[in-house]
Amino acid sequence: MRAVDGVSFDVKRGEVLCIVGESGCGKTTTGKALLRLVDTTEGDIFFEIPEEEYRRYETMRSRGGPERAAQTDAIRRKYSFSWKEQLAWDTRQILTVLGAFAAAFILGLGLPALAAGLFRAALVNSAFLLAASLLCGLLIGMAGSLPPTRISARTPGMLGLLAILAVNLFPLLAAKEFPTSLPTASADLFGVWSAVWGPGFFGMLAGIVLAPAAAGGASKILLGRRRETEGLQAIKMRTLRRRLHLIFQDPYESLNPKQSVFEIVSEPLVVNRIAHDPEEIAALVGQSLEDAGLRPAEEFVLRFPHELSGGQRQRVSIAAALALQPDFIVADEPVSMLDVSIRTEILQLMMELREKRGLTYLFITHDLSLAWILADRIAVMYLGKIVEQGTAEEVISHPKHPYTQALISVVPSPDPRHLAKRTILKGERPDAVNIPGGCRFHPRCPVAFENCGWSADEVAEELKSLSTAGVLPGIAQMEAQNPWTVALAVVPGTTPEAFIETFRHVVKEHRDSRRALKAIAGVRARGGYVYVKLHQGSEPRLVELEPGNTVACHLVTAPAEAPHALPA
Amino acid sequence: MLLEVKDLVIEYTTQSGTVHAVDGVSFNLDEGEALGLAGESGCGKTTTALALMRLLPYNGRIVSGSILFRGRDLVKVSDTRIRKIRWKDISIIFQGAMNSLNPVRNIGQQIAEPIVLHEAVEEQEAMRRVGELLELVGINRERMRDYPHEFSGGMRQRVMIAMALACNPKLVIADEPVTALDVMIQAQILELLERLRKELHLSMILISHDLSVMAETCEKVAIMYGGKMMEIGTTVDVFTDAKHPYTQGLVAAFPDIRGPRTMPASIPGDVPSLINPPTGCVFHPRCKFAFDRCTTAEPALAEVTPGRQAACFLYPEVPEVVLRTETVAAR
Numbered sequence: 001m002r003a004v005d006g007v008s009f010d011v012k013r014g015e016v017l018c019i020v021g022e023s024g025c026g027k028t029t030t031g032k033a034l035l036r037l038v039d040t041t042e043g044d045i046f047f048e049i050p051e052e053e054y055r056r057y058e059t060m061r062s063r064g065g066p067e068r069a070a071q072t073d074a075i076r077r078k079y080s081f082s083w084k085e086q087l088a089w090d091t092r093q094i095l096t097v098l099g100a101f102a103a104a105f106i107l108g109l110g111l112p113a114l115a116a117g118l119f120r121a122a123l124v125n126s127a128f129l130l131a132a133s134l135l136c137g138l139l140i141g142m143a144g145s146l147p148p149t150r151i152s153a154r155t156p157g158m159l160g161l162l163a164i165l166a167v168n169l170f171p172l173l174a175a176k177e178f179p180t181s182l183p184t185a186s187a188d189l190f191g192v193w194s195a196v197w198g199p200g201f202f203g204m205l206a207g208i209v210l211a212p213a214a215a216g217g218a219s220k221i222l223l224g225r226r227r228e229t230e231g232l233q234a235i236k237m238r239t240l241r242r243r244l245h246l247i248f249q250d251p252y253e254s255l256n257p258k259q260s261v262f263e264i265v266s267e268p269l270v271v272n273r274i275a276h277d278p279e280e281i282a283a284l285v286g287q288s289l290e291d292a293g294l295r296p297a298e299e300f301v302l303r304f305p306h307e308l309s310g311g312q313r314q315r316v317s318i319a320a321a322l323a324l325q326p327d328f329i330v331a332d333e334p335v336s337m338l339d340v341s342i343r344t345e346i347l348q349l350m351m352e353l354r355e356k357r358g359l360t361y362l363f364i365t366h367d368l369s370l371a372w373i374l375a376d377r378i379a380v381m382y383l384g385k386i387v388e389q390g391t392a393e394e395v396i397s398h399p400k401h402p403y404t405q406a407l408i409s410v411v412p413s414p415d416p417r418h419l420a421k422r423t424i425l426k427g428e429r430p431d432a433v434n435i436p437g438g439c440r441f442h443p444r445c446p447v448a449f450e451n452c453g454w455s456a457d458e459v460a461e462e463l464k465s466l467s468t469a470g471v472l473p474g475i476a477q478m479e480a481q482n483p484w485t486v487a488l489a490v491v492p493g494t495t496p497e498a499f500i501e502t503f504r505h506v507v508k509e510h511r512d513s514r515r516a517l518k519a520i521a522g523v524r525a526r527g528g529y530v531y532v533k534l535h536q537g538s539e540p541r542l543v544e545l546e547p548g549n550t551v552a553c554h555l556v557t558a559p560a561e562a563p564h565a566l567p568a
Numbered sequence: 569m570l571l572e573v574k575d576l577v578i579e580y581t582t583q584s585g586t587v588h589a590v591d592g593v594s595f596n597l598d599e600g601e602a603l604g605l606a607g608e609s610g611c612g613k614t615t616t617a618l619a620l621m622r623l624l625p626y627n628g629r630i631v632s633g634s635i636l637f638r639g640r641d642l643v644k645v646s647d648t649r650i651r652k653i654r655w656k657d658i659s660i661i662f663q664g665a666m667n668s669l670n671p672v673r674n675i676g677q678q679i680a681e682p683i684v685l686h687e688a689v690e691e692q693e694a695m696r697r698v699g700e701l702l703e704l705v706g707i708n709r710e711r712m713r714d715y716p717h718e719f720s721g722g723m724r725q726r727v728m729i730a731m732a733l734a735c736n737p738k739l740v741i742a743d744e745p746v747t748a749l750d751v752m753i754q755a756q757i758l759e760l761l762e763r764l765r766k767e768l769h770l771s772m773i774l775i776s777h778d779l780s781v782m783a784e785t786c787e788k789v790a791i792m793y794g795g796k797m798m799e800i801g802t803t804v805d806v807f808t809d810a811k812h813p814y815t816q817g818l819v820a821a822f823p824d825i826r827g828p829r830t831m832p833a834s835i836p837g838d839v840p841s842l843i844n845p846p847t848g849c850v851f852h853p854r855c856k857f858a859f860d861r862c863t864t865a866e867p868a869l870a871e872v873t874p875g876r877q878a879a880c881f882l883y884p885e886v887p888e889v890v891l892r893t894e895t896v897a898a899r
Contacts, residue, residue, distance in 0.1 A: 341835035
């Protein structure tokens, strides 16, 4: 199922973009994909990409070519957080990594163990030493083979530390295990240490210095590879998550009922290791709560969600999102569950915070009137595609796409005197598993015409309903022969020619109310059957009317392509 | 007059105290008329609706007041009697209707249930009626044997409407019929309700927190707040020239897509607790016009201009509420 299909938009810093559409059109999926809460199958999500880099990327991509692809990939690697690249491991790399691991193992563990074993065979049980060293080697090996998400910038240091510990501690522990076998019966630890390591000094030194270096080197190669293969994804995503945040739709379900307000708001701080000091955490929580309009904060921190009203809960959600000082917030229907009287307060709060903290919002809503008030720009989605995008003014006051027009017409007006003419679309949106061909809106579109992508099945369906209604008599059997032809068998007693006559007449009469009939390009009789030929449909491209204002509809043509009006 | 609700008082007994959910609510409904009952959540809209059908939960009771339905007081009638009236004369489209259907029975059975219960008809006859009802609400009658999960939200809402119409009721209560539906489906459902109301000459009480839904469907609106009636009037009047400060706030809180791009006004504060409602006018803590009298005395709902009632001391003709005496008690 394609929940979101080829959606492109950009949000500038400090801007509010509203994504509008019916439920199931892919709004929420889009929002979640931006935070990488849903993985994208294809495409890129650029974050904080400088304008000129983006333009370079766009021009490069439009031109194509292998070396251009390499350049776009470089940009994608740097800014896209859905970037994934499948690089083949070449032999050299594999050997280097294996070699580094072997070196780390030998230098860090094998060598000291060998030294201790060789020079102090009687001193310690060499079998035990070897076992301990092997265990240690296993640990390092495990650390090296951790799943990719676990490898971070800290990994080399950790491995180095482990190696040092292994070199020094294990022989020591081993010697402590068997104190009776010590030649000099010095009991203190330093005595044991020097007794074990004295003769093997060089081995020890080499171990101490080289083991961490080798271990670090190995993990560095791994780390570097990760950077190459997955870009921003794993390494930066964690830090990025602090800067991107989500406000959920339902304040009654998005807050954990077992957590107090303090816990809810402080959790992101703790998880992201922003603050450790309890006082600092308390101060930050207090600040976020007050910013979210819960004043005084002390009164709220110890309450549980059930002790709060709906508006207050949503404020807690906002406070939790704010605690990390994010730059970008995806607000998924943040007020749809709230009473109108409280709604405005929450919206005002969100807009105030935008001023105060320079926030950027992606606002997901099904309510066009909210979008009208909040958005700088609006993107209207239908079945996983953006059908129209532009400034709020452009989209609401001069909608171009029939879907946008219909959506706007049904928004109830609080003023009963302004009863606008409503265009109520028939039916419901089709299932995203079964997306109609051509323009995906055509089955519901009130102005669909010839090449909007009608299929033979749809036309056959329409003819069948005409036939059952008694308007079009004479059809015995009907089937869609291929996507652009419907084959009809005429009842005995009627000639195909006579049928075609009535057929033409009926179609002409009904083609405005039953839009599928518009797709009929021609009808002819052959071999006792009647074949209805259809117009070829196509999916409308997104046409840019003016910079930033795009529409995907066959009825809308780009200004340059628009046919010139005939002189009077 | 089809329905006449007078001084209705409803309380819920809860662990934390008595909730004065509905306190002295009065309104009338003519035959064929649609009344919108609006207000924020927790203001007693749904409680009022449930009381009309005597469907209050176990901890709720009608303390006093009367509900005259075609001259009969529903507060006083016996349980057997109310059971005959329920769904036959008054039916309800429940809130969150999509989830009020029984998932393990097909919708045909569910719609047929009240028909079989109320009218001594054969199962076959009942099923024929179900088919008609489904066509009436725009569902193919062949889908009768389908289960609720096979329908979309809007379709399930249509099923609920068909169910409410099963016994040709005089009055249909629609409790938030379009909340949680998409705008387009909302428009479809509202259009359907409007069409049915005209075709079947139904009276309707439409409950919603969304005033704009009522603007297009109801002739009259009643605004409730904190269990009390704040204002009643014709829709056009109330929306264009609200008398009560609360109504003014509600109307102003709506963003208008056909208006300028300004942030709608809000009503500061929260809905009061109905366990300890504020003294005097229940709205005074959030009212920007509140003065001394509002904190001590409670305004009664009174006619301020012809055909318009409001409960606010801003209008000198509004009297104070005199203490009500408890008269009847029923569940």
